Amino acid sequence: MARSSLLAFLCLAVFINGCLSQTDQFPWSWGFQGSEARQQHRFHSPKACHLENLRAEEPARRIEAEAGYTELWEPNNEEFQCAGVNMVRHTIRPKGLLLPGFTNAPKLIFVVQGTGIRGVAMPGCPETYETDLRRSQSSGNFRDQHQKIREFREGDLLVVPAGVSHWMYNRGQSDLILIVFVDTRNVANQIDPFARKFYLSGRPEMMRRGEREGRSFRESTGEKSGNVFSGFADEFLEEALQIDSGLVRRLKGESDERDRIVFAEEDFDVLMPEKDDQERSRGRYIEKESENGFEETVCTLRLKHNIGRSEHADVFNPRGGRLSTANFNNLPFLRQVRLSAERGVLYSNAISAPHYTVNAHTVAYATRGSARVQVVDNYGQAVFDGEVREGQVLVIPQNFVVMTRASERGFEWIAFKTNDNAITNLLAGRVSQMRLLPLGVLSNMYRISREEAQRLKYGQPEMRIFSPGRSQGRRE
Template sequence: MEVQHTMLRALLLFSALCAMSAITLAAGAAPQYLRHTGDLRELIKAEGGSVSSWGGALEEFPNASLGAGMVTLEAGFMMLPEYSDCHYFLYVIEGSAHVGLMSPVGFPTNARRIEQGDVFAIPRGWASWAVNCGSSRLRAFAAWDTSEGHARGECMHFHLAGSSSTSTAAAEHQKDTGSILRGFSKDLLAKAWDVDVSHVESLLRSQRGSAIVRLPSRSGSSPATSHALDQIVHTWMTTTTTISQLAMGVGMGLVDDDVNGKQGASSAFGMWPLSGGEFVYNLDRSSADVANKGGKVWFLNAHRMPVLRQLRMGAHRASLRPGAVIGPVWSVNAHHIVYVISGKGRVQIAGPDGRNELDAEVRAGQVVAIPRFFAALKVASEGERLEMISVGSSSMPWSSFLSGSTSMLKNMPLEVVTHAFNIDRELEEKFREKRRDVTAILPQSESERQKDV
């Protein structure tokens, strides 16, 4: 009998612990719309740069597989060629580098210098690499879509060159960065390439670094080495441009299904036109779509950068002057990941039933996740500009505003608004007559400016 009572008490205790665990998990599953720089998890960390992630798919986005992180590449280093199982969208925050991209059929399609304010799109399965021959670090914000990848929210990278991560000093932060060629036997590789096994051994053994490696020194004793490094990018860009033009000229038919309204000869393979500028867009140096006393907004969609149609991503860049406001606004067809480039401000997010999902001060280096249909309000601080880049899960994102000249409430029939809010016409017209001449960005009002003075 005593044994039975002991077992019963143990069972009750176990049930209580399980219930407490379930409550804890449920509480922990609450959406975290704001993420900090300290929340970044390093996937690759090396002397020459790093790749980090805010961790898996952002759970604020139901039925979506969006992730975000940061990429850095120090001067004098190279990111070795690789491909991944996800689409990549990069926005350069600072610095510059020369990047290369190669289509799955082996044609170099793009060799460009990217710099601050540029967008670089990398389709899933396309090989890419980067070389920083400058004097300063490249730093970029990255967003990715893993809807057709192996793991939700996390990209799987397949490196074409590099030693095994287990043989590097930074193995803890460089998992799975060894070349895929190491997964084959040397004799079969020799057979495939029609070379001696010793040549294969030399190919795989010569590169001792992985993922991110140092370039030959410009200040070395050999002028030939320095000269060769200076000529790498020039030769590379000239060659890839020539090959791209040749490929198009001989009727490869690498045409996207949707761009011209009809199917190209190779569209079944998911190819794109081999255009040098197809995958890089100078966002910050383009003409602003909205410009007023409150700041500027640049929109980037598939019309301006057709490859975004394949990535199923779009973006907008906002520069708000002190005290300026964007919103309330919600997206009809896209989740949004907002990265704060510089400055300070405040962001609020409203959900169903008037729930306040987020009310937070934001600053440089932070990320805000805004689910589709959730309304958001962004305000720059009174003392400095607020610079942001927002990446959405649609190549043609659409938004609905509740303020400014395009406000739904402003353009809704007056009788509908007065009855819906149970207010008189006089009060409704006070709202209707304000902000008639501004769109998207609402400048700080005259009364607010006078208060600041």
């Protein structure tokens, strides 16, 4: 009996070990590994970070394209290098198509303005959208097949895994504005701490090699680079794709001057199912609220979550503003790319409590309005004290304490974080560090009376977003 039980146990152990080995071989299974392994998900900077003087950064270069333009932040910026991130902003005009391509690191894309559709080409997944066979035969048209097309709109957070090709199309009536966050120190990137974009078509303007070595990034030569097919011999492509030499030249984009955003021709057509009547009447996208990640397959992954709508707020103060969070709990695939995001709205003169992120760097992009922001380092020095305006980016390193006061016009932002479960620690208000400490500890810390310690501990009843009224009244 004992021998049979032992044999059964060994068989079970071998089976489990085999399953885990298969899981480790699957690149998108990282999120289901143990917490210790998941902590080692970022490469560290080879040199010490100098963060004594943070700056709110504007784009350093603008690249014009046929149907819009792309703005790039300086990749050699000290703060970006330390945090291991790159930032890009695309402005796509109506009927503009961002050409398909892939990057050596995972990306988060926030839709600042507009609506559109996009395709994400998941490796190994079948073409689940296909033209009706009978209709295509009767009309004489060729039967098309492709992977799922996904809609998006303002306020959506979109995920793009490393090495996965995707394209985006502006089907709205106004410009489509996208802010792109690239996590260059993510473990998925095994090249170097720079974002490398590989295009499948066109001849987009690229960075020169010298710019990676620290020389000027702001000056553009306008020189065009090639797409991934440009470097192959013509005869290789003719044989591999079974096409003629003329089509090979078009594939390489030898005479294509449109850059990375092009106008779609009249015959631009993709297959998409029509929304049902219930969804039309509700006038918004229907999202599953009960997903936990295990019921998702690779080919049907949900790669979008809206954090722009007020009903999705996790923190709400009717006088102060709101915060919405996207992490692995409400968008399970974020566990695989080890990233998260936070959408914030501060009303006029409202305050975001002093806080720090325990386990992640924060890269904040101002989407509307302006605010005075202060950031304090481990020496108690203000490394940033100034205005952050719409269109600027501010890097807030891990554990640096930040406090924000909106201007009269209010302030809105999207914050990208380098952890799929970024933890925020508050230093004021309800559920803050002050509330966790005993009165006796507070009074001895600051050499104050017990009554003063009680006011310090319980004086601010609000959480994370503070109304402007009380503090303004005291100043007056």
